[in-house]
Amino acid sequence: MKEYYVYILECSDGLTYTGITNNVHRRFEEHQKGLNPKCFTFKRRPLKLIFHQVFNDVNQAIYFEKKIKKWSGKKKFALANGEFDLLQILSECRNATHSNYKPE
Numbered sequence: 323m324k325e326y327y328v329y330i331l332e333c334s335d336g337l338t339y340t341g342i343t344n345n346v347h348r349r350f351e352e353h354q355k356g357l358n359p360k361c362f363t364f365k366r367r368p369l370k371l372i373f374h375q376v377f378n379d380v381n382q383a384i385y386f387e388k389k390i391k392k393w394s395g396k397k398k399f400a401l402a403n404g405e406f407d408l409l410q411i412l413s414e415c416r417n418a419t420h421s422n423y424k425p426e
Contacts, residue, residue: 323378324344324378324380325344325376325377325378326342326343326344326376326377326378326379326380326383327342327343327344327345327346327349327374327375327376327377327383328340328341328342328374328375328377328383328386328387328390329341329342329343329346329349329350329371329373329374329375330371330372330373330374330390330398330401330402331350331353331363331369331370331371331372332369332370332372332399332402333363333366333367333369334366334367334368334369335366336395337366337395338372338395338398338399339353339362339363339366339369340387340390340391340398341387342383342384342387346371346374350369350371353367353369354367354368354369372399372402373398373401373402394412396412397409397412397413400412
């Protein structure tokens, strides 16, 4: 069965990059070597692989990648560090104009 990986890289400037691949180690090395000057990570090396998750279904992997690409850097770091309580807190709406906003 083929495996697919969703991964998060931490860039040298503190930003994150999220991607999908069928070989996470090869893809990390490609980013690290800077093979593509137009790639987001090219000028942000060195990089650190901070998270990866394996999927057996490419559609599930694509769905998860698209989902976490929209997340803030704080949420991505919480996921990478296994801080699931913090991840929940960061997911709560804090926008005063949103109908779910309830100041404490």
